[in-house]
Amino acid sequence: MITNISIVNVFVIDQDEARQFYTEVLGFLPRDDVTLAPGYRWCTVAHPNQPELLVSLTIPGPPLTPELIQEMKRAQLAGGMSGLGFNVDDCQRTYEDLTSKGVEFVQPPTARSYGVEAVCRDNSGNWMVLIQLAQQ
Structure with a gap:
């Protein structure tokens, strides 16, 4: 029986830069960082409130x-890869904090039927969604 999700992959351009972005800008904790085989580095981070879920920062390889890697x-490079969705307690405040750290937003906080949503990109161009769920 599956009990939970333990690893998600985010494809990045540079693992060192991505690790720095996820830890220093987004506040994730560094986890594993090992070379498992020539040319294959296992580099993970985790959010402090969800340490059991590893985010694997992976370079396409x-x-x-080879054709899929190139695509x-x-x-x-075109900013067309999806990334992660994050729950936030205050979308406007998180937007302001991340903007001050240089994060590129493609959509500022916007009211939706389910709450407030903002969309930004990580430093590899992956889309990230911030959602402040509406009070039930």
Whole structure:
């Protein structure tokens, strides 16, 4: 029986820069950072409120085909890769905090039927959604 989600992958351009962004800008904790095989680095971070969920910062590579790797890299450079969605307690305040740290927002906090949502990108161009859920 599956009991929970333990690892999610976020495809990044540079693992060192991504690790720095996720830890220093977003407040995640550094976790694993090891080379498991030539050319394969296992680099993970976790949010302090959800330490059991590892975010693997992964560079597109084998076992993906060379054609798929190239397509993924093109999508990254175009800002077309999806990333993570985050619950936030105050979307406006989080938007202001992250903007002051240089995070690029493609949508400022906007009221939706389910709450307030803002959309930004990480430093590899991945979309990240911040959601402040409406009070029930």
